[in-house]
Amino acid sequence: MFSAHGVAPTVHAEAAERRLATIDATCPLVTKVHKEAVRYAKEDYDILLIGHEGHEEVIGTSGEAPDHITLVDGPEDVADVTVRDESKVVWLSQTTLSVDETMETVDALKKKFPQLLSPPSDDICYATQNRQIAVKKLAEDAELVIVVGSKNSSNSIRMVEVALDAGAPAAHLVDFAEEIDEAWLEGVTTVGLTSGASVPDVLVDGVLEWLAQRGYGDVETVKTAEESITFSLPKELRRDLRAEAAALSAQ
Secondary structure, three states: OEOOOOOOHHHHHHHHHOOOOOOEOOOHHHHHHHHHHHHHHHOOOEEEEEOOOOOHHHHHHHOOOOOOEEEEOOHHHHHHOOOOOOOOEEEEEOOOOOHHHHHHHHHHHHHHOOOOEOOOOOOOOHHHHHHHHHHHHHHHHOOEEEEEOOOOOHHHHHHHHHHHHOOOOEEEEEOOHHHOOHHHHOOOOOEEEEEOOOOOHHHHHHHHHHHHOOOOOOOOOOOOOOOOOOOOOOHHHHHHHHHHHHHHHHO
8 A cells, every 4th residue: 555645656666567456545635746746847847845854755756756856854955955947946845844844944945046936836735734723723822732643744743843833831742642641741731632634533532531531621622724625535445346336236
């Protein structure tokens, strides 16, 4: 299965060569960035990809046009960036970055390359943006912010950073409720709780139960956006479901 972060074309080719059955679960928002990279490469642009070195999504996107893409891992990298033609340079970004972090890098790039082209639409994942906005709101009132998410989840790590930058005295990332240190609760009257974009509800519910058992049972929902976007199942699963439905109707 190809994860939501996406993979490079070489991975698809290798799977085909080995005749593997595959399910492509790449997030459509990541696919959009891949297509943008291919298009700008065909137009012979230098592509400045804002993202973190070694991240799965960055590896996948870079693989679409390795000869045209230069990774920019933050504003501190901008001074070393070189391009062939300053009139043909565009920026793209990893979808799970902090919006503030990305725009800080974009601003630095625009100062160096005034003709820098922006992508036709914002590449930051809407779910990532919404959670970052919400965690800023949480940080206004909470002495402690807990983010439920994996240690290798870029958007979850970013939310901890966003909470601290927004003024939260403390913020921590946990995979499960059992990872919470009760010492974090000392002197804390209000705990903010959020999660990574793809975290199952059961893990968040587990943290809510853990907190309720320790006197934090009064829960108030902070809503900063309505999410109505839905994505269809990977085409391989849709095909299998249609085949199953046809078989059942034939019985």
